[in-house]
Amino acid sequence: MVLSINGDKHEVTVDPDVELLIVLRDYIGLTGTKYGCGEGACGACTVLVNGNITRSCITPVNSVAGKEITTIEGLEKNGELHAVQEAFLATDAFQCSYCASGMIMAAVALLKHNPSPSENAIVNAMNTNICRCGTYPYIVKAIQLAAKS
Amino acid sequence: MKNPDHLQHPFEPMTDELPPEPGYHFILDRRKFLALTGGGLVVAFVLRDMLSFSGETLSPGNSQVPVSGVGAWIHISEDGKVTVYTGKVEVGQNIRTSLAQLVAEELMVPLSSITMIMGDTDLVPYDAGTFGSRTTPQMGPQLRKAAATAREALLEMAAKNWNTTAGNLKAENGMIVNAATNKKIGYGELTKGQQLLIPISDNVQLIATKDWKVAGKTVPKINERNFITGKHQYVSDMKLPGMLYGKVLRAPSYGAKLLDADVTKASKIPGVVVVKDENFIGVAAPDVKTAIKALEAIDAKWEENKGHPSNENIFDYLVKNARGESGGRNADDTKGNVEQGLTEAEFKHSKTYNIHYIAHVPLEPRAAVAEWIDGKLTVWTGTQRPFGVQQELADVFKMSKEKVRVIMPDTGSGYGGKHSGEAAIEAARLSKEAKKPVKLVWTREEEFTWAYFRPGGVIDVSAGVKKDGTITAWKFNNYNSGGAGLATPYKIGNQKIAHLPSNTPLKQGSYRGLAATANVFARESHMTDLARLIKMDQLEFRLKNLEDDRLIAVLQAAAKSFGWNGPKTQGHGFGIAGGFEKGGYVGCCAEVMINGDKEVKVVRITQAFDCGAIVNPHHLEQQAMGSIIQGLGGALFETVQFANGKILNSGLSSYRVPRFSDIPKIEIVLIDRKDIPSAGAGEACIVGVAPAIRNAIVDATGITLNTLPMLPNGALA
Incomplete structure (x- = not known):
């Protein structure tokens, strides 16, 4: 099976029903995407598939073959951070940061669809991502900052 | 005393x-x-x-x-x-x-x-x-x-x-x-x-x-770029050459006894190593899916324990099973004569407060990578006690501590929930047998079931008060929650305060703020009820009975910024609570709104915090914010549901933690006491949240909610 991840082609030999999260982390070595709950309820495993938010922990890998997968590792281009990452860096939003990859990917997708979201729109879009450290207000600020840039 | x-x-x-x-x-x-x-x-x-x-x-x-x-x-x-x-x-x-x-x-x-x-x-x-x-x-x-x-x-x-x-x-x-x-x-x-x-x-x-120039200032998190690019390697991200993935066979319920297990089928799966050692059964495989298959291939027979309590009858259970230990750290804290104080009272008020078990839910579950080289064991694991885990490993494997190295890369949070070394021991046992490095990451369900919880508890409070606001008696019995935050900071001549440990049906342990969250909830709820009995303002009643300048200062600072004496919209209520914990002083004000369907919305929280000289203002504010938001969960809706020795809500779709939409407007007032040594900041800010919200609900409706969480369904009954 050939996967297109962050612009690169990866050939993997794996059962078709294995979750994308496991393939990304254990087979391809892209460990920026995290396991949090295994049921698509916390958002730690969020990646983009053809630009859309996807919970990789409940996505069978064969369903994304041939599609463009973007993970946190794919945001930085030639040593330059994505504008959303820059905004999170400037806000110093996270604490333990385990939720960071999922939060940032969800924010990237949100801003792509809605470049200047209201606070309400941010809360609604991000509500399926959990930060147990409780940094939510800083995450909202970071997304607002990213929207401005 | x-x-x-x-x-x-x-x-x-x-x-x-x-x-x-x-x-x-x-x-x-x-x-x-x-x-x-x-x-x-x-x-x-x-x-x-x-x-x-x-x-x-x-x-x-x-x-x-x-x-x-x-x-x-x-x-x-x-x-x-x-x-x-x-x-x-x-x-x-x-x-x-x-x-x-x-x-x-x-x-x-x-x-x-x-x-x-x-x-x-x-x-x-x-x-x-x-x-x-x-x-x-x-x-x-x-x-x-x-x-x-x-x-x-x-x-x-x-x-x-x-x-x-x-x-x-x-x-x-x-x-x-x-x-x-x-x-x-x-x-x-x-x-x-x-x-x-x-x-x-x-x-x-x-x-x-x-004169601080670097300390006392906001500087960003060290290595932050690694965290927002996904480069930081948490233990669960590690991979060593030749590493296998481990899984452990879990009992179907607490206390279940393993009668027999046939591991033949599992052992025959290519690449799988099975370890059966007394009551430990685990597998290691070249990939995690194979490890899961191997686990499923094990035919195990268990004898389950009957008669476990459930969260429906847990409070009776904790009181009935109080162990009656009254010495040592559980000795009564007694002053004056509490019975006489009660007879002197013009108003008396007794209430029982109940606290459900809640879970830490660190977003990174327990994880460990273990490797044995020439008789020396190295374990990377997310723990708050690396030397404690080193000792646990040395004990379990009967070897000297010098032969055990524990390494703790920056981990995906703990909140007091990662003091123990379960995953480390399990990975090490499997690795020893497999003679290869083994990684073992707990599933969310395992983390919810086999880690430990914040204790449930029952707190009986009886107090007497005079019309002028003098508190004549304070009797406070805490069953099972713990001793932190047990003492009252208010001037009370007659008091009898005790912690009565009980036989917990669930594994329990430290949690951010320890029992102070439970004890301060009971105390500060009771204080507001007493104030209402004598028709005195909640804040005024507290200030009248306080001597501690720093506690007075944070209550006043919170009230001022909140606009305690300001206008209140119809259907809204104001509540206040204060406390001292781990060297930090906290004053918390909350505003709630109750709509026609009796739904309660927390509108805003203002919290003032003094923990001495501030080392990093932004990170301190984040710690306060994190405590408030984590406090909201336990205050409003978090509960571990259990019955027959099983956890019934062992996933994040069934155990509710605070999300973006649960967060009210939060204002944090940091008081920088450069004249006082810095204290820790991760815990005190959790204690005032629940009682401030509860007291705001009383203020709006007269309804007293005395069980944490207060609003599992979001509305008043």
């Missing part, structure tokens, strides 16, 4: 959470130490008064230092790089950053020149663990003294080199400078070719808090 808040032990060892504390008596060999840190250096040992009582002096010729006397050390290399070694660990509280700030301040070096080596049992001095908000008040001053000692030694060395006195020189930006002659020399250059071990003196001059 014994105050349960000021017992010697810095934290509460709770049922089953921890093995006994290890006793450390072995000796650190100086040569081994120098080999670790390399040549050409200045080292400042932090010695906890060790020199003064042993009569020993330390010099470059001295070969041995008792490990028990060493709290942390600092090393300056020839190229001027500073390395700080401490047993404290980073779990998201950003202590890596704030400790580095304190060292940079005293040593007069750029923050970027400092590397913090944390929580690696082979490299850092023994440390009991990162808990109880102890890092800032204990490790902070030690590192400051160590850094200041190094600074003074460098000044002396330069003075000797330049034939002058240290008084004519100053330390600045990693260099010693002579302003008169314009001579400069870098720290690294100054130490070149020398090996120095310098003990610290308690008399070393520290930079006054009011």
Whole structure:
């Protein structure tokens, strides 16, 4: 099976029903995407598939073959951070940061669809991502900052 | 009289959470130490008064230092790089950053020149663990003294080199400078070719808090870029060459006994290693899916325990099963005569407060990677107690601690929930058998089921009050929650306060703020009820009965910023609560709105916090924010549901934690007391949230909610 991840082609030999999260982390070595709950309820495993938010922990890998997968590792281009990452860096939003990859990917997708979201729109879009450290207000600020840039 | 808040032990060892504390008596060999840190250096040992009582002096010729006397050390290399070694660990509280700030301040070096080596049992001095908000008040001053000692030694060395006195020189930006002659020399250059071990003196001059230039300021999280690019390797991200993936067979319910297990089928799966050792059954496989298949292929027979209580009848159970231990740390705290105080009261008020079990839910579950090389075991694991886990491993595998190395990379949070070493032991057992490195990451369900919880509890409070606001009696019995926050800060002549441990049906242990969240909820709820009985304002009643200036100050600061005496919309209520915990003072105001369907919305929370001199304002605010938001969950809707020895909501779709949409407007007022030593900041801010919200609901509706969580369905009944 050939996967297109962050612009690169990866050939993997794996059962078709294995979750994308496991393939990304254990087979391809892209460990920026995290396991949090295994049921698509916390958002730690969020990646983009053809630009859309996807919970990789409940996505069978064969369903994304041939599609463009973007993970946190794919945001930085030639040593330059994505504008959303820059905004999170400037806000110093996270604490333990385990939720960071999922939060940032969800924010990237949100801003792509809605470049200047209201606070309400941010809360609604991000509500399926959990930060147990409780940094939510800083995450909202970071997304607002990213929207401005 | 014994105050349960000021017992010697810095934290509460709770049922089953921890093995006994290890006793450390072995000796650190100086040569081994120098080999670790390399040549050409200045080292400042932090010695906890060790020199003064042993009569020993330390010099470059001295070969041995008792490990028990060493709290942390600092090393300056020839190229001027500073390395700080401490047993404290980073779990998201950003202590890596704030400790580095304190060292940079005293040593007069750029923050970027400092590397913090944390929580690696082979490299850092023994440390009991990162808990109880102890890092800032204990490790902070030690590192400051160590850094200041190094600074003074460098000044002396330069003075000797330049034939002058240290008084004519100053330390600045990693260099010693002579302003008169314009001579400069870098720290690294100054130490070149020398090996120095310098003990610290308690008399070393520290930079006054009011003169802080690096400490006391907001600086961003160290290594932050690695975290927002996905590059940081948490333990669950690690991969070693040849590594296998481990899984452990779990019992179907608490206390279930393994009768028989047939592992033949599992063993026949190519690449699978099965370990069956007494009651431990685990597998290791080349990939995680195969490990799961192997586990499923095991045919195990269990005898399950009957008669477990459920969360429906847990409160009766905890009271009925109180163990009646009244000595030691559970001795009554008694003052005056509480029965007489009750007869003197003009109003009496008794209430029972119930606290459900809740879970920590660290987003990174327990994880460990274990590897055995030539009889030495190395385990990377996310734990708040690397040396505690080292001891657990040494005990389980019957080997000396020197043969066990535990390394704790910055982990995906803990909140008091990662004191134990289960995953480390499991990975190590599998790795020993497989003779290959093994990674074991708990599933969310395992984390919810086999870790430990914040204790449930029942708190009976009886109090008497006079019309003028004098509290005549205070009787407070806490069943099972624990002793933290048990004492009342209010002036009460007659009081009887006790913690009565019970037989918990679930594994319970430390949780951010410990039992203070439960105890402060009961106390502050009761205080507001008393104020209402005598028709006195909630804040005024508290201020009338307080003597502690700092607690008064935070209550007033919160009330002022909140607009306590300001206008209140119809259907809205205001509530207030205050408390003192782990060196931090907190005053919390909440506003709630109740709509026609009796749905309760928390509109806003204003919290004032004083934990002494602020080390990093942004990170302090984040700790306060995190505590408030975590507090919201336990206050409003978090409950561990259980029956027949099984956890019924062991996933994040069924166990509700706070999300973006649950967050009210939160305002945090930080009070920077530069005249008071810094205390830890990770816990105190959780205690006021629940009672402030509860008291706001009473204010709006007259309805008293006395069980945490208060609103599992979001509305009043």
